[in-house]
Amino acid sequence: MTEIASLGEFGLIDHLTKNIELKNSTSKLGAGDDCAIIAPTEGMETLVTTDMLMEGVHFDLTYIPMKHLGYKSAQVNFSDIYAMGGMPKQITVSIALSKRFSVEDLEDFYEGLQAACEQHGVDIVGGDTCSSRTGLAISITCIGEVEAGKAIRRDGAKETDIICVSGDLGAAYMGFQLLEREKQVYYKQIENAKTDAEKMAISQPDFSGKEYLLERQMKPEARRDIILKLREAGIHPTAMMDISDGLSSELMHICKDSKVGCRVYEERIPIDYQTAVMSEEMNMNLSTAALNGGEDYELLFTVPIADHEKIEQMEGVKEIGYITKESLGTALITRDGNEFELKAQGWNPLK
Amino acid sequence: MTEIASLGEFGLIDHLTKNIELKNSTSKLGAGDDCAIIAPTEGMETLVTTDMLMEGVHFDLTYIPMKHLGYKSAQVNFSDIYAMGGMPKQITVSIALSKRFSVEDLEDFYEGLQAACEQHGVDIVGGDTCSSRTGLAISITCIGEVEAGKAIRRDGAKETDIICVSGDLGAAYMGFQLLEREKQVYYKQIENAKTDAEKMAISQPDFSGKEYLLERQMKPEARRDIILKLREAGIHPTAMMDISDGLSSELMHICKDSKVGCRVYEERIPIDYQTAVMSEEMNMNLSTAALNGGEDYELLFTVPIADHEKIEQMEGVKEIGYITKESLGTALITRDGNEFELKAQGWNPLK
Numbered sequence: 001m002t003e004i005a006s007l008g009e010f011g012l013i014d015h016l017t018k019n020i021e022l023k024n025s026t027s028k029l030g031a032g033d034d035c036a037i038i039a040p041t042e043g044m045e046t047l048v049t050t051d052m053l054m055e056g057v058h059f060d061l062t063y064i065p066m067k068h069l070g071y072k073s074a075q076v077n078f079s080d081i082y083a084m085g086g087m088p089k090q091i092t093v094s095i096a097l098s099k100r101f102s103v104e105d106l107e108d109f110y111e112g113l114q115a116a117c118e119q120h121g122v123d124i125v126g127g128d129t130c131s132s133r134t135g136l137a138i139s140i141t142c143i144g145e146v147e148a149g150k151a152i153r154r155d156g157a158k159e160t161d162i163i164c165v166s167g168d169l170g171a172a173y174m175g176f177q178l179l180e181r182e183k184q185v186y187y188k189q190i191e192n193a194k195t196d197a198e199k200m201a202i203s204q205p206d207f208s209g210k211e212y213l214l215e216r217q218m219k220p221e222a223r224r225d226i227i228l229k230l231r232e233a234g235i236h237p238t239a240m241m242d243i244s245d246g247l248s249s250e251l252m253h254i255c256k257d258s259k260v261g262c263r264v265y266e267e268r269i270p271i272d273y274q275t276a277v278m279s280e281e282m283n284m285n286l287s288t289a290a291l292n293g294g295e296d297y298e299l300l301f302t303v304p305i306a307d308h309e310k311i312e313q314m315e316g317v318k319e320i321g322y323i324t325k326e327s328l329g330t331a332l333i334t335r336d337g338n339e340f341e342l343k344a345q346g347w348n349p350l351k
Numbered sequence: 352m353t354e355i356a357s358l359g360e361f362g363l364i365d366h367l368t369k370n371i372e373l374k375n376s377t378s379k380l381g382a383g384d385d386c387a388i389i390a391p392t393e394g395m396e397t398l399v400t401t402d403m404l405m406e407g408v409h410f411d412l413t414y415i416p417m418k419h420l421g422y423k424s425a426q427v428n429f430s431d432i433y434a435m436g437g438m439p440k441q442i443t444v445s446i447a448l449s450k451r452f453s454v455e456d457l458e459d460f461y462e463g464l465q466a467a468c469e470q471h472g473v474d475i476v477g478g479d480t481c482s483s484r485t486g487l488a489i490s491i492t493c494i495g496e497v498e499a500g501k502a503i504r505r506d507g508a509k510e511t512d513i514i515c516v517s518g519d520l521g522a523a524y525m526g527f528q529l530l531e532r533e534k535q536v537y538y539k540q541i542e543n544a545k546t547d548a549e550k551m552a553i554s555q556p557d558f559s560g561k562e563y564l565l566e567r568q569m570k571p572e573a574r575r576d577i578i579l580k581l582r583e584a585g586i587h588p589t590a591m592m593d594i595s596d597g598l599s600s601e602l603m604h605i606c607k608d609s610k611v612g613c614r615v616y617e618e619r620i621p622i623d624y625q626t627a628v629m630s631e632e633m634n635m636n637l638s639t640a641a642l643n644g645g646e647d648y649e650l651l652f653t654v655p656i657a658d659h660e661k662i663e664q665m666e667g668v669k670e671i672g673y674i675t676k677e678s679l680g681t682a683l684i685t686r687d688g689n690e691f692e693l694k695a696q697g698w699n700p701l702k
Contacts, residue, residue, distance in 0.1 A: 028396060029504065032608070034434040034592055035398040035495070037502050040391035045379060047386040050477055050492055052445035056484040083385040094403035094490055126401055132488075133407040139445055139490035141401055144386070151388050153380065241385055257383070 002103035009129060012103070016110050017127045024089050026145070027123040036125035038090060038143060045151060047144040049080035055135030063179045066105050068218045069138075070112025076244065077142035078120050078222035079297045083242035084153070085227060086146030091117065092126030096137040120224055150236070152301070157239035157258035161302040161323040164237075166226045166316055168270040169247055170286065173293020174278040175217030178210060181282070212274045220297040226317065227299075233310045237301035246292040248342045250300050252330055261328040264321035264342065267335050291332070291342075353454035360480060366454070367461050368478045375440050377496070378474040387476035389441060389494060396502060398495040400431035406486030414530045417456050419569045420489075421463025427595065428493035429471050429573035430648045434593035435504070436578060437497035442468065443477030447488040471575055501587070503652070508590035508609035512653040512674040515588075517577045517667055519621040520598055521637065524644020525629040526568030529561060532633070563625045571648040577668065578650075584661045588652035597643040599693045601651050603681055612679040615672035615693065618686050642683070642693075 007015055017031040029037035040046055053059060053073055064072075074091060081088040093113065095106070106129070117124060122142070182205040193199040207214055222242075230237065239258055241250045247269070255262050269290050279286040302323055303311060311317055324331075330342040358366055368382040380388035391397055404410060404424055415423070425442060432439040444464065446457070457480070468475060473493070533556040544550040558565055573593075581588065590609055592601045598620070606613050620641050630637040653674055654662060662668055675682075681693040 029502070033504050034431040035400040035437070035502075037435070037497075038397040038399060039499065040395075040397055042393075044391075046389040046391055046397060046494075048389060048441070048443060048477060048492070048494060049386040050443045050445050050479055050490065052447055052479060052481055052488070052490055054447045054481060054483050054488065057447070057482050080385040084388070086386070090399070092399060092401045092492065094401050096403055096405045096408070096488065126399060128401055128403060130403055130405060131408050132405050134485040137403070137405065137447065137483075137488045137490075139401065139403055139488075141399070141443065141492040143397075143399060146388075148390065151380070151386075153384050 004097070004099070004101060004103055004106070007103060012106065012129050013127050015103070016106060017124065020114075020124050022123045022125070024121065024123050027090055027125055030123065030125040031127045036090065036092065038125070041145060043148055044145040045148045047081050047084050047086045047146055047151065048141065049077055050139065050141045051077050051080070053138040055137065061136070062183055064218055066108035067112035070109040071116045072218065072220055073138050073140050074113050074116035074122070075220050075222045076297060077140045078116070078122065078224070079242040079244070081142055081144035082222055082224055082227050083240055083299060084144070084146060084151045085237070085240060086144040086151065088120055088122045088142050088144040090123050090125045090143040092128070092141045093124060094128040094130075094139040096130050096132035098132050098134060098136070101136065120222065152237050152240040154239050154241055154254050155257040157254050157260050157302040157323050158304070159260060159323055159325055160305050161238050162305055162308055162311065162319050163251070163262060163264060163300070163302050163321045163323060164311055164317050164319050165243070165247065165270060165298055165300050166223050167296065167298040168272045168275065169243065169296050169298060170279070170290035170293045171213050171216035171272050171275045172220065172295035173289050174275050175213035176295070177282055177284070178213055178278060179217065210274060210278065212272060213278055217295065220295065222297060223299050229314055233314065235303055235307050235310055237303050240299060240301035243296045243298045243300050245294045247300065248291045252342060254300070254302065255330050258323075259326050261324040261326050261330055262321055263324055263328070263331045263333060265333045268318060268320040270318045355448070355450070355452060355454055355457070358454060363454070363457065363480050364478050367457060368475065371465070371475050373474045373476070375472065375474050378441055378476055381474065381476040382478045387441065387443065389476070392496060394499055395496040396499045398432050398435050398437045398497055398502065399492065400428055401490065401492045402428050402431070404489040406488065412487070413534055415569055417459035418463040421460040422467045423569065423571055424489050424491050425464050425467035425473070426571050426573045427648060428491045429467070429473065429575070430593040430595070432493055432495035433573055433575055433578050434591055434650060435495070435497060435502045436588070436591060437495040437502060439471055439473045439493050439495040441474050441476045441494040443479070443492045444475060445479040445481075445490040447481050447483035449483050449485060449487070452487065471573065503588050503591040505590050505592055505605050506608040508605050508611050508653040508674050509655070510611060510674055510676055511656050512589050513656055513659055513662065513670050514602070514613060514615060514651070514653050514672045514674065515662055515668050515670050516594070516598065516621060516649055516651050517574050518647065518649040519623045519626065520594065520647050520649060521630070521641035521644045522564050522567035522623050522626045523571065523646040524640050525626050526564035527646070528633055528635070529564055529629060530568065561625060561629065563623060564629055568646065571646065573648060574650050580665055584665065586654055586658050586661055588654050591650060591652035594647045594649045594651050596645045598651065599642045603693060605651070605653065606681050610677050612675040612677050612681055613672055614675055614679070614682045614684060616684045619669060619671040621669045
């Protein structure tokens, strides 16, 4: 393992960014100067989003490898750009790290970053590393573009609009629960093992049949494909967000900002088979996982009722309810026909 | 003091950003959606810079108040935009914080941020707060603009160009040394005080005659004025950087990227009287502080020799040497006429 101090701050950035080729015509200057330079495309507006990820809060290095962490850190930012109907083009990456990390760890992280960037046609135009007294901190800013005046905000949902979600929900949350459980089991085994032979005999957890949950937690994919499909079908959503904090929380943001209410049907919320099996195994409420579990990075959007048939024919998108008058509140209709007010338990790591 | 948990993550951001008015015509949408929207000005390119500041590495809350920290965090980003010859227009702000911080702490931080933003005509267009297991982490991204093709990079310095710096150097570093010394003195007094009366009698340090050093360390000012003066005088620097890691380090970046050498005269390096007095008091080498002390946030730039007279008449800018062939290396000529190779000790917090 190569100590980071052996390269120094500038040496490390050079090392990590030297092989990066800028591929977008709008990326005029990448890492290595005081700023990156981007030449905006005529007729387009610029989108900017930032995310900060803290060790022990947003990720746990006991189970997520550095390469996946790099991949995920990039995807969650792309997801915010897609959520405005735009295309991500550039990112800048800041990392604060303590002495326990090696140059190889950083290389793995960048490998994951670059894999995600290649998939989405994004250039890394700025890098910054500094030291941290404690854990790892990552901050990524993503720059994207969208046709002028065409960005899809949260405040455009109208009464009678149909509420749609892409993919399925709750799997990333169940993946998280699974990883946490296995971590506890592993620690317990370590604690109980008295001899070296017993320690050697501790088995790795068996995740077979649960691969999808792990993938959704550790390797989320920003839904570029959905944005392209919507464009192709000529559908312009009236409001859109990505689902990072849970469906309930995001729906309530759209309703609040658009000054409308909603009716959402529990039975229509898309859930994968593995998510259902796992929630049963863990004795957890499935709908709670789907409504309040975060990190799915699917898209939640509303479309005019006239687009109903187009949406029905679109693979990977499901209609889960519709927008109502504000006075009707945010209602969830359960499978047995009861009506509840939606609550955003969401992720509140500050609590 | 109001606990942050009482507002929650979204409540906190709303609280901090609700009174922010967007003033730039290019700021189309601020905080509160998945992305900010910026409408680029025709004929301009976009500049992007990010800085991450970690508690215990980049700042010490035992002496820097939250308001100053906010102010400084913004200024150091603006400085990077000016260093490309551009004008800062928008920032996004991410903060990770632990439970020991209150809503009032955050309000103070934002007050400092906003004071800096108003001074420089910058809009806060995105905010993000999350929790941290340990210290405070701040990440700011600044977006600026510059006339297309006119950004001043590091790689344009040419043989015979004059090397210039704004303001004076080493004061921020001496301010840091002073604060560190007084912190140690204070801790020692606390340790030695046996009775309550003795503890009450511990005096605050007397900083009179040293105000400038503290101000340079705790309240740096990005040199917008210099950029405006250069434009007014019709001077277009061939290379430019801001001095955040020390003059030596930055000069070596320009020489390396421009593939040139330099000759810099020790006696011409601008140093304030208080910096000189303090270095004597602390028995430190004055030139080392000026050459390798960081955080001055002054501008280092090179201009064609034809601009010599214009620069001479410009207040607050000093010529400190000139650019040479690459083969001549990076030379410092000391007061007694000796010649040394410049070394970048700089700030290397990873070491």
